[in-house]
Amino acid sequence: MNTSRTLLGLLSLxxxxxxxxxxxxDRYFGAGKALAFGQVYSTLARMVRDELIRxxxxxxxxxxxxxxxxxxxxxxxxxxxxxxTPVVPSEHLQSELFAxxxxxxxxxxxxxxxxxxxxxxxxxxxxxxxxxxxDADLLQVLMCDHGLFHIEADxxxxxxxxxxxxxxxxxxxxx
Amino acid sequence: xxxxxxxxxxxxxxxxxxSFRHTAALRGIDLDVHAGEVxxxxxxxxxxxxxxxxxLAGVLVPDGGSVTYRPAGRxxxxxxxxxxxxxxxxxLTDFGFVFQFGQLLPELTAVDNVSLPLLLAGTRRAxxxxxxxxxxxxxxxxxxxxxxxxxxxxxxxxxxxxxxxxVASPAVLFADEPTGSLDSLASENVLTLMLELVRxxxxxxxxxxxxxxxxxxxxxxxxxxxGGIGAGYRVSA
Numbered sequence: 001m002n003t004s005r006t007l008l009g010l011l012s013l014x015x016x017x018x019x020x021x022x023x024x025x026d027r028y029f030g031a032g033k034a035l036a037f038g039q040v041y042s043t044l045a046r047m048v049r050d051e052l053i054r055x056x057x058x059x060x061x062x063x064x065x066x067x068x069x070x071x072x073x074x075x076x077x078x079x080x081x082x083x084x085t086p087v088v089p090s091e092h093l094q095s096e097l098f099a100x101x102x103x104x105x106x107x108x109x110x111x112x113x114x115x116x117x118x119x120x121x122x123x124x125x126x127x128x129x130x131x132x133x134x135d136a137d138l139l140q141v142l143m144c145d146h147g148l149f150h151i152e153a154d155x156x157x158x159x160x161x162x163x164x165x166x167x168x169x170x171x172x173x174x175x
Numbered sequence: 176x177x178x179x180x181x182x183x184x185x186x187x188x189x190x191x192x193x194s195f196r197h198t199a200a201l202r203g204i205d206l207d208v209h210a211g212e213v214x215x216x217x218x219x220x221x222x223x224x225x226x227x228x229x230x231l232a233g234v235l236v237p238d239g240g241s242v243t244y245r246p247a248g249r250x251x252x253x254x255x256x257x258x259x260x261x262x263x264x265x266x267l268t269d270f271g272f273v274f275q276f277g278q279l280l281p282e283l284t285a286v287d288n289v290s291l292p293l294l295l296a297g298t299r300r301a302x303x304x305x306x307x308x309x310x311x312x313x314x315x316x317x318x319x320x321x322x323x324x325x326x327x328x329x330x331x332x333x334x335x336x337x338x339x340x341x342v343a344s345p346a347v348l349f350a351d352e353p354t355g356s357l358d359s360l361a362s363e364n365v366l367t368l369m370l371e372l373v374r375x376x377x378x379x380x381x382x383x384x385x386x387x388x389x390x391x392x393x394x395x396x397x398x399x400x401x402g403g404i405g406a407g408y409r410v411s412a
Binding site: 116119122123126127129130134148149151152155156159163 | 219367387388390391392393396398
C-alpha cells in the first residue's frame with residue numbers, strides 16, 4: 001500500500017493536522033496496524049519538500065503536530081494520477097513460495113508438506129478475516145473481502161502447484 | 176470454537192474404505208467430528224469428499240471401517256452396521272442435509288418444502304407450518320413462504336433448503352457445496368445466516384466445499400486427497 005499517496009489523498013479532502021490525518025488513516029486503512037506518528041511526519045515533510053502540500057502556518061506551542069497542511073495543485077494532480085494508474089499485481093508471495101517449493105524438491109524434501117503448512121496459515125488468516133467481518137461496518141467488510149480474495153488467489157496457486165508436484169519434480173530432475 | 180474436547184466426538188470414522196467398482200474412493204480415513212463444531216471438508220474434485228460425507232451421514236455403508244454416531248443422551252450407534260430402514264430413520268430424525276442445488280420440490284411452496292421433514296416425522300400439519308414459517312422468517316424470508324421454488328432467486332432457494340435441513344432440529348447438518356451455485360454476495364448471505372443458526376442451536380456441521388472463502392466460516396478444515404486425509408494438514412482455529 002502506498003502510504004504517502006494515501007495520506008495525500010486524505011489531504012485532498014480538506015486541510016488537516018498531522019495528528020488528525022494519522023487518525024483518519026488508521027480509521028479507514030489501519031485494520032489493527034496503526035501508522036506511527038514518526039512515519040506520518042516524515043512523509044508530510046517529504047511531501048512539503050516535493051511541493052505536493054504546504055504548511056498553513058504554525059500555531060504557537062511548536063511541535064510538528066501544530067501544523068496544518070493543505071494540498072497544492074501539483075498534489076491534486078498527483079492524487080488523480082495515482083488513483084487512475086493501475087496497481088502492479090503483487091507476485092511477492094508466489095515467487096517466495098515458488099522458490100521454497102523448487103528448493104524443497106531439489107533437496108528431495110517434503111514440498112507437499114511445505115505447501116500444506118502454507119495453506120494452513122492462509123486458512124487461519126481467512127478465518128480471522130471472516131470473523132472480523134461479523135460485527136464490522138461496510139467499510140471494514142470491504143477491506144476484509146479484499147484481503148480474503150487475495151489470500152484465496154494464493155491458495156488456488158498452492159492447490160494447483162500441489163497437484164503438479166510430481167510433474168514438477170520430474171522436470172527439475174531433467175534440467 | 177464451541178468444541179468441548181473433553182467429550183467424545185459426535186461422529187467418528189475409523190479406517191473407512193469404499194470403492195465404486197474398481198475405483199477406490201476412500202482408502203482408510205480416520206476422522207472425528209466434535210459436537211457443535213463446524214468442519215469444512217476440502218479437497219480436489221474426485222478426492223472422495225462426497226463419499227466421505229455420505230458414509231458419515233449413513234447414506235452409504237462403507238466397504239470397510241466403521242462410523243460411530245454418539246447422540247446426546249442416547250447410546251452410541253455404529254451407523255455403518257445399521258440396515259437401510261434404521262439409517263433412513265436416523266437421517267430423518269438426527270441429520271439435516273443441504274446440497275449445492277437446493278433440490279427443493281418444484282411443485283411445493285417454500286413453506287411446504289420446509290415442512291416436509293416434520294410431516295414425515297409425524298408432526299401435525301399446523302404445527303409443522305408454524306415452525307417452518309418461523310424458521311423462514313429467521314432466515315430473512317418473511318412473507319415468502321407461499322412462493323414456489325421457481326419464483327425464488329438462487330440465494331433465496333438455498334435459504335429455503337437450509338430451513339428445510341434445520342427445521343427438525345438436527346444434531347448434525349451435512350452440507351455438500353451449500354453455496355457452490357451462488358455468486359459471492361448471495362453465498363455470503365446464505366452462509367452467514369446458516370452459520371448464525373447452527374451456532375445458536377449448537378448444531379454440528381460437516382460442510383464440503385472446494386471454496387476457501389466458504390471454508391473460512393468453519394472452525395477447522397480437513398483436506399481429502401486420493402481418498403485419504405492429508406497428513407499434517409489439520410488446522411484448528
